[in-house]
Amino acid sequence: EAQVTQNPRYLITVTGKKLTVTCSQNMNHEYMSWYRQDPGLGLRQIYYSMNVEVTDKGDVPEGYKVSRKEKRNFPLILESPSPNQTSLYFCASTYRAPGQSLYGYTFGSGTRLTVV
Amino acid sequence: AQSVTQPDIHITVSEGASLELRCNYSYGATPYLFWYVQSPGQGLQLLLKYFSGDTLVQGIKGFEAEFKRSQSSFNLRKPSVHWSDAAEYFCAVGGVGYGGSQGNLIFGKGTKLSVKP
Numbered sequence: 001e002a003q004v005t006q007n008p009r010y011l012i013t014v015t016g017k018k019l020t021v022t023c024s025q026n027m028n029h030e031y032m033s034w035y036r037q038d039p040g041l042g043l044r045q046i047y048y049s050m051n052v053e054v055t056d057k058g059d060v061p062e063g064y065k066v067s068r069k070e071k072r073n074f075p076l077i078l079e080s081p082s083p084n085q086t087s088l089y090f091c092a093s094t095y096r097a098p099g100q101s102l103y104g105y106t107f108g109s110g111t112r113l114t115v116v
Numbered sequence: 117a118q119s120v121t122q123p124d125i126h127i128t129v130s131e132g133a134s135l136e137l138r139c140n141y142s143y144g145a146t147p148y149l150f151w152y153v154q155s156p157g158q159g160l161q162l163l164l165k166y167f168s169g170d171t172l173v174q175g176i177k178g179f180e181a182e183f184k185r186s187q188s189s190f191n192l193r194k195p196s197v198h199w200s201d202a203a204e205y206f207c208a209v210g211g212v213g214y215g216g217s218q219g220n221l222i223f224g225k226g227t228k229l230s231v232k233p
Binding site for chain 1: 150152157158159160161162165206220221223224225226
């Protein structure tokens, strides 16, 4: 089954303790992206990657890191989490046909992160 | 700046009634438009997309949307709502940009749909 898999689904951590949220897709998509979803603010892009070793900042990158060493994986790293990073996080992937727009993201099921 | 506005935060309709969810966008180039649905505790599922061509697009679950360039709108419709349609709906815009805009979809803040028996 074509899917984007995120782990963990739920995570409670303490301020300052480094954490990684993993994301993997099995569709051979070039594009991958991380979004956070907050009440009243909708979805905002954190980082995205156009291919292996190619990443770029989205709208809210502060406090996050990403890497894309393999095409299928795109982990999100919080080096020193803070309470304002408490949110629902989504990983997504997509592809672009030649000369076309991005097809439309396939989203993972989400990771609910609480930083206390 | 690019933006997406969903004017209705919450809509309640009766089961079997018709539905229209509004979406207005601001985008400097040719827009590519999407509607997603999010059920409670779930990720987002793509309902339909518009890239070019026929301005009335059909999606999954009986939904359709119409692109109106003159009104900068991309409203989602369904002729007869089912209780299982209760969810949150997001409109998004993207484009064939280069550089930083390539990977980004800009989302509206969502419209929550409740369905009453």
